[in-house]
Amino acid sequence: MLKIGKGKAFDKVLQVPGDKSISHRAVMFGAIAEGTTRIENFLPGEDCLHTIECFRRLGVKIDREGPTTLTVHGRGWQGLREPDQCLDVGNSGTTIRLLLGILAGSPFFSIVHGDASIARRPMDRVVEPLRRMGARIDGRDGGRFAPLAVRGGELRGIEHHSPVASAQVKSCLLLAGLRAEGWTRVREPHPSRDHSERMLTAFGAKLSLEEGTISVRGGQGLSGRHVRVPGDISSAAFLFAAALLVPGSRVTVRDVGINPTRTGILDVFRSMGAEVTVTPKDQWCGEPVGDVTVTGGPLRGVEVGGSLIPRLIDEIPVLAVVATRAEGRTVIRDAAELKVKESNRIATVAEELRKLGARVEETPDGMVIEGPTPLRGGLLDSHGDHRIGMAMAVAGLAADGGVGVNGEEAIAVSFPNFAAILKELE
Ligand SMILES: O=C(O)C1=C[C@@H](OP(=O)(O)O)[C@@H](O)[C@H](O)C1
Numbered sequence: 503m504l505k506i507g508k509g510k511a512f513d514k515v516l517q518v519p520g521d522k523s524i525s526h527r528a529v530m531f532g533a534i535a536e537g538t539t540r541i542e543n544f545l546p547g548e549d550c551l552h553t554i555e556c557f558r559r560l561g562v563k564i565d566r567e568g569p570t571t572l573t574v575h576g577r578g579w580q581g582l583r584e585p586d587q588c589l590d591v592g593n594s595g596t597t598i599r600l601l602l603g604i605l606a607g608s609p610f611f612s613i614v615h616g617d618a619s620i621a622r623r624p625m626d627r628v629v630e631p632l633r634r635m636g637a638r639i640d641g642r643d644g645g646r647f648a649p650l651a652v653r654g655g656e657l658r659g660i661e662h663h664s665p666v667a668s669a670q671v672k673s674c675l676l677l678a679g680l681r682a683e684g685w686t687r688v689r690e691p692h693p694s695r696d697h698s699e700r701m702l703t704a705f706g707a708k709l710s711l712e713e714g715t716i717s718v719r720g721g722q723g724l725s726g727r728h729v730r731v732p733g734d735i736s737s738a739a740f741l742f743a744a745a746l747l748v749p750g751s752r753v754t755v756r757d758v759g760i761n762p763t764r765t766g767i768l769d770v771f772r773s774m775g776a777e778v779t780v781t782p783k784d785q786w787c788g789e790p791v792g793d794v795t796v797t798g799g800p801l802r803g804v805e806v807g808g809s810l811i812p813r814l815i816d817e818i819p820v821l822a823v824v825a826t827r828a829e830g831r832t833v834i835r836d837a838a839e840l841k842v843k844e845s846n847r848i849a850t851v852a853e854e855l856r857k858l859g860a861r862v863e864e865t866p867d868g869m870v871i872e873g874p875t876p877l878r879g880g881l882l883d884s885h886g887d888h889r890i891g892m893a894m895a896v897a898g899l900a901a902d903g904g905v906g907v908n909g910e911e912a913i914a915v916s917f918p919n920f921a922a923i924l925k926e927l928e
């Protein structure tokens with residue numbers, strides 16, 4: 503069990519591990535590129551380690567020089583070979599969905615599977631358009647759920663209007679589109695994170711973005727390159743929240759990714775009344791990087807919905823914790839996607855926060871939080887979901903008597919040294 507006591511005011515300068523989305527992509531794109539891709543500040547979280555193992559099973563040589571440094575020896579798409587064992591994605595939605603885009607255009611048979619949470623997450627959002635491109639995919643419930651079996655082969659480009667704003671759907675189809683005959687075009691209701699677009703461009707691919715539709719022409723190869731991964735703003739969000747939950751605190755996170763498709767949480771914390779300073783410093787492989795400082799103060803409730811949701815989707819659990827301390831009502835809407843993450847995050851956040859005395863009402867597409875409520879200590883559970891585990895641990899900093907979080911091993915999925923950093927803030 504992870505025990506977190508009530509926090510005392512702090513003023514810290516910290517760093518967080520590399521971005522999960524960018525780490526996955528660096529391995530995957532390096533694996534299908536020609537030449538060497540050296541990756542620095544790679545996230546050694548379990549999700550990304552599963553991505554490495556899947557590509558090793560596909561015949562790609564990947565050397566790990568250190569915990570956060572690796573070299574991927576790409577030999578182009580031709581370098582991938584039929585795996586003799588199932589590909590295990592663990593808990594990682596990003597791995598399974600992007601991998602399916604690569605397998606769909608690879609002329610061999612493979613089976614992908616993951617843990618109990620992965621087996622519950624919807625795969626039809628990628629299976630249906632990949633089948634339209636010509637891929638042969640089967641799986642549980644007609645291919646709606648993993649395990650999935652793929653017999654890859656020749657693909658043709660399609661136009662796909664995704665009903666959900668999902669970078670995983672978009673990236674899967676762009677990867678398949680690189681191998682397809684003609685153009686593949688993807689449109690989504692709101693812009694989702696654009697790491698694939700930035701990194702594919704940095705690896706030499708040509709993509710075009712017109713009126714919200716991203717297009718790629720098939721037959722393009724990638725060239726390996728050096729990738730330095732920015733710190734993960736989704737991990738940093740837990741530390742920003744900590745500064746808002748412990749009165750009189752301030753935190754600076756250095757060298758964190760500040761891609762505007764990921765910074766929704768900073769906009770929301772600002773509109774709640776927090777002081778947020780962003781100092782841009784550099785671009786790493788097409789990704790903006792900077793230092794971000796968050797200073798606590800009195801907070802007010804906010805309404806969050808629409809195009810903001812994909813810009814902070816993974817931060818909503820910790821935003822809900824912060825909202826319990828804000829004056830007035832916080833309304834989160836248009837976030838039904840939370841139900842199909844590692845856990846049903848609307849249900850799990852509400853269940854756990856209520857144990858601490860918070861007033862949280864679930865809605866079909868989000869939640870309503872009435873604040874401020876004093877939080878009491880309690881025994882909480884991660885529900886096997888890393889973000890729920892971390893959000894609840896951070897809540898402990900504001901709870902009288904602190905909290906204990908069971909199932910804390912889930913946190914290693916995205917932020918392996920989280921407990922050590924948080925312990926410094928107790
Ligand atoms: O593409 C990615 O790296 C991710 C996209 C998002 O999922 P969706 O594409 O399902 O919205 C996000 O929640 C996930 O943590 C990572």
Ligand SMILES: C=C(OP(=O)(O)O)C(=O)O
Pocket residue numbers: 522549593594595596597816843844889916
């Ligand atoms: C939803 C997440 O990841 P994935 O979809 O890759 O499992 C997350 O990290 O919060």
